[in-house]
Amino acid sequence: MIDFYYQYSIYLKKGIKTMKPYENYVSKQDIQIIHEESLKILNEIGVKFEHPEILEIFKTHGARIDGNTVFMDEKMVMNAISTIPETFTIENSKGNHTLGGGSLILMPGVGNIFRLDNGHLHKMTNNDTVDQFKLSDTSDVIDCNYFNIFLDDKGLSIDERVFSPIAMILKYSNKTALHLQANTFPLKSGMSESFKKGLELIEKFEGRSGVYNNIVHMNSLSPLCFDHDPLEKFLIAAEMNQPVWFSPCSMPVLTGPPSVAGLIAMTNAEVVSGMVLSQLVKPGLPVVYGQTSASTNLRTVQLSIGAPETALISYATRGLADFYKLPCRTGxxxxxxxxxxxxxxIESDMMIRSTLEAAPDLVLHACGILGSFNILSFEKFLMDEDTYRMNRRLLKGINTEETHLCHDLIAKIGPRGNFLQGRTPKMFKEEFFIPKYFNKEDPNQWQENGNEPVLRSVQSAVKERLASYTPPNITKEQSNLLNKYIPACYRERI
Amino acid sequence: MIDFYYQYSIYLKKGIKTMKPYENYVSKQDIQIIHEESLKILNEIGVKFEHPEILEIFKTHGARIDGNTVFMDEKMVMNAISTIPETFTIENSKGNHTLGGGSLILMPGVGNIFRLDNGHLHKMTNNDTVDQFKLSDTSDVIDCNYFNIFLDDKGLSIDERVFSPIAMILKYSNKTALHLQANTFPLKSGMSESFKKGLELIEKFEGRSGVYNNIVHMNSLSPLCFDHDPLEKFLIAAEMNQPVWFSPCSMPVLTGPPSVAGLIAMTNAEVVSGMVLSQLVKPGLPVVYGQTSASTNLRTVQLSIGAPETALISYATRGLADFYKLPCRTGxxxxxxxxxxxxxxIESDMMIRSTLEAAPDLVLHACGILGSFNILSFEKFLMDEDTYRMNRRLLKGINTEETHLCHDLIAKIGPRGNFLQGRTPKMFKEEFFIPKYFNKEDPNQWQENGNEPVLRSVQSAVKERLASYTPPNITKEQSNLLNKYIPACYRERI
Structure with a gap:
């Protein structure tokens, strides 16, 4: 799957020293500088942890505290990081997935609000959410699935609102779900209990506990803060022995400084402080080093994700995760x-290629994203799939083994000859990328065939894909366990 | 201008060993293998030169000949290459340009037949050709201009047909023209004389001879052949002491083998044989190592240029030019x-980023190309400009100098603070790419503002750009020299 390391494996065989692609953008020395600046931030400026129990934990372990602000020194930081595993495996009845060393596990988008439909946006309907899920489930590019919340929740019970994202995916996904969380936003109280109940639901469905079956997400609040609720969720994750995943999303000039290096150093300090906490509470708990910071459109004060700086931040994220020897998520x-x-x-190709070059372990929002995370396009979803395939081919590089020099064939055809002789050679099919959705017709032929826009043919492909979905086999007991959390209209089929 | 070497210059200052970006795709050892295979092709299979005088030249210098086929050994090849200069300068009254070491001189498209206009194609009109020229002339991304032939030549005299591409650019371009050739296609006889007259016209306009003022283009005919006319033009280029530029354009499975490495080895043999010829005729004559081979769409038997293999071929082209220490053109x-x-x-971003990574000296077809070279889009021209700017920013990498770590600012704002304080910081404007044409609005605001497609705003920008063109000042004598080669309607103004 990580076919982009193919070229490196060839290089290694040949004994050629090589670098990882991201080192062209951020060197090992740059990473060292950023790490040291983060240590300085943690030691001199500190991070706010807005949770009394957490502050107490830091205090017990000898951290300096001032109000809600925790300061930590290099020794505390490096000791904590040394106990985090380099890799870990999510064990799941739909398949196991190991994170570490560039797993490049692709997952669909999360939290989209609008759907793009023929140049217009509409609010995602519940059926759109189901279709987004089906597209991911039938994709040969997406590795692990996810189920977004139902945005139209007027007719839903509170149990359906909170637990349907977990229940729907357990019931209907053919693929492993790495990231399953109760939607606690509708709750006025009892957030912790519901969050825990969500994790327990997975254990009941799987019929076993004590293994890693999920990754619990935890956002810092840039600059340099963790507010109460994520810390509460972290404590439950630690109690249930589930890996945690940190994701700062800082915006330059708003919640971060106006430079790429400064933004990374600051958000790295946030993640590192969270990792220290994780290991103080439960040494050896797996952690995913994450990052989603991007650029800012200062005219509208909005997050701008399809930006070259977002790609640079991805490279630095992989660089820092390599430095700390951790699995990571970005891109x-x-x-x-x-x-x-x-x-x-343009923007998707830049980001997809950069993502493959960074080779994070986990890639959320892999396909279909537009409008700064807010918009989902089914047609773009399929085009993004082709873009991953195309860039995976590119990143394989050039195979110069003797077979691929084709000397005998060139000698046989000779000067001014013609290589077109019957069937398409197997080697061509392996060497040259053939897209599923890009239109490669000649312009003349294209006009003669009726000028069909790529959008039209991709719309047809979307319909075919949705029709091809079939649900997985789960037991009657598993189904019964989930049904009370699933809206009535989706209980039997989607 | 070559700002993408900025990061390397930082690395060099820091004493960090680095590789050129293309070495991730094709290593120095891969290049060595390809070179050796090319030598084997030249020695065992040979190249056809369909021109008696040229065959005689090879014979005189000791090459083995069999019919039209010339064989050459390693010594002949390497001796010839050793006399080609690593860099050379085109001297021109509109500005000098030096090729060598990654000049990245961007030029507009050549030879487009259709123009894309709101989803439909029409044959390029003469005014479209003039507008394409104006877009390039007013571009801050395009470095050297070009003037395409007038496709509608019904009312034109033979002199206007043949020499208008030279006369129009000399009269109307504010930028240097690196590549000026008489259009000899309409001629039934006297091709050589007209071609020479074209080169002399430049010398007359410039008011001096004996300097390099143009690069003469020479296509090989894959596989492994040079037919008569390009060789005839080469002899005139050598006589007029003007640099020559080789461009194989081989298509896998048709005019080349079914692998990337084989295709490159074979076309490299073609270019190398041409380079040997150039140095046998005029040792020290500058040569541009070129390559435009791409993929093939085997369903329609058409050239497919927006392909990952095209990018790989660009990388190998730069790698081979570096190996031979030559200026090159690709991308x-x-x-x-x-x-x-x-x-x-998607395809343009992939190719533009790959082009910047390959860092050839000359880039033809830099902006606006669609449909396998056949289609020109004015709107895509402007979007491509933004894509170059975006990728140049990306390739600069991350600046980790102390100023850019922003430690004091982060300390001042502190945990949970806000960095938005009055005016946009200068550092943000330098660090974060701000596109001219990409729409970065929030989806909600975009809908509220009337859903304007990017195409509409770029169409307006095209109109503004065309209106901003002003012709250069040239003398009355220069104008008179050119007017007889310019269609009447464009003699006074365009």
């Missing part, structure tokens, strides 16, 4: 475009 | 899409 098929247009293609 | 903003759509963006 995605990100764009700020609003339509199925050239901008969507 | 471009290439796409096979037919519309201003997502595919156009």
């Amino acid at each position: 995605g098929g990100l764009s700020d475009a609003k339509d199925f247009d050239m901008q969507a293609g | 471009g903003g290439l796409s096979d899409a037919k519309d201003f759509d997502m595919q156009a963006g």
Whole structure:
């Protein structure tokens, strides 16, 4: 799957020293500088932890505290990081997945609000959410699935609102779900209990406990703060022995400084402080080093994700995770475009190629994202799949083994000859990328065939894909366990 | 201008060993293997030169000849290459340009037949050709201009047909023209004389001879052949002491083998044999090592340029030029899409980033290309400009100098603070890419503002750009020299 390391394996065989692609953008020395600046921030400026129990934990372990602000020194930091495993495996009845060393596990988008439909946006309907899930489930590019919350929750019970994202995916996904959380936003109280109940639901469905079956997400609040609720969720994750995943999303000039290096150093300090906490509470608990910071559109004061700086932040994220020897999450098929247009293609290609070069372990928002995470396009989803395939081919590099020099064939055909002789050679099919959705016709033929826009043919492909979905086999008991959390109209089939 | 070497200059200052970006795709050892295979081809299979005088030249210098086929050994090859200069300068009244070491001189597209206009294609009109020229002339991304032939030549005299591409650019371009050739296609006889007259016209306009003022283009005919006319033109270039530029354009499975490495080894043999010829005729004559081979769409038997293999061929081209220590030409903003759509963006971004990574000296077809070279889109031209700017920012990498760590600012704002304080910081403007044409609005605001497609705003920008063109000042004598080669309607103004 990590076919982009193919070239490196060839290099290694040949004994050629090579670098990882991201080192062209951020060197090992740059990473060292950023790490040292983060240590300085942790020691001199500190991080706020807005949770009394957590502050007490830091205090017990000898951290300096001032109000809510925790200061930590290099020794505390490096001791904690040394107990985090380099890799870990999510064990799941739909398949296991190991994170570490560039797993490149692709997951669909999370939390989209609008759907793009023929140049117009509408609020995602519940059926759109189901279709998004089906597209991911039938994708040969997406590795692990996810189920977004139902945005139209007027007719839903509180149990359905809170637990449907877990129940729907356990019931209907053919793929492993790495990231399953109760939607606690509708709750006025009892957040912790419901969050825990969500994790227990997975254990009941799987019929076993004590293994890693999920990754619990935890956002810092830039600059340099963890507010109460994520810390509460962290404590439950630690209690249930489930890996945690940190994701700062800082915006330069708003919640971060106006430079890429400063933004990374600051958010790295946030993640590192969270990792220290994780190991103080439960040494050896797996952690995913994450990052989603991007650029800012200062005219509208909005997050701008399809930006070259977002790619640079991805490279630095992988660089820092390598430095700390940790699994990481970053990247995605990100764009700020609003339509199925050239901008969507430019930004997505830049981000998809950068993501493959960074080779994080986990990639959320891999396909279909537009409008700074807010918009989902089914058609872009399929085009993004082709973009991953295309860039995976590119990153394989050039195979110069003797078979691929084709000397005998060139000698046989000779000067001014013609290589077209019957069937398409197997080697061509292996060497040259053939896209599923890109239109490679000749312009003349294209006009003669009726000028069909790529959008039209991809719309047809979306319909075919949705129709091809079939649910997995789960037991009657498993189904019964989940049904009370699933809206009535989706209980029997989707 | 070559700002993408900025990061390397930082690395060099820091004493960090680095590789050029293309070495991730094709290593120095891969290049050595390809070179050796090319030598084997030249020695065992040979190259056809369909020109008696040229065959005689090879014979005189000791090459083995069999019919039209010339064989050459390693010694002959390496001796010839050793006399080619590593860099050379085109001297021109509109500005000098030096090729060598990654000059990245961007030039517009050449030879487009259709123009894309709101989802439909029409044959390029003469005014379209003039507008394409104006877009390039007013571009801050395009470095050297070019003037395409007038496709509608019904009312034109033979002199206007043949010499207008030279006369129009000399009269109307504010930028240097690196590549000026008489259009000899309409001629039934006297090709050589007209070609020479074209080169002399430049010397007359410039008011001096004996300097390099142009690069003469020479296509090989894959596999492994040079037919008569390009060789005839080469002899004139050598006589006029003007640099020559080789461009194989081989298609796998048709005019080349079915692998990337084989295709490159074979076309490299073609270029190398041409380079040997150049140095046998005129040792020290500058040569541009070129390559435009791409993929093949085997369903329609068409050239496919927006392909990952095209990018790999660009990397290998730079690698071979570096190996031989030569200036080179490859790359471009290439796409096979037919519309201003997502595919156009994906393919162009891949190729533009790859082009900047390869860092050739000369990039033809830099902006606006669609449909396998056949289609020009004015709107894509402007989007491509933004794509170059975006990728140049990306390739600069992360600046980790102390100023850019922003330690004092982060300390001042502190945990949970806000960095938004009055004016946009200068550092943000330098660090974060702000596109001219990409739409970075929030999806909600975009809908409220009337859903304007990016295409519409770029169409307006195209109009503004065309209106901003002003011709250069040239003398009355220069103008008179050119007017007889310019169609009447463009003699006074364009």
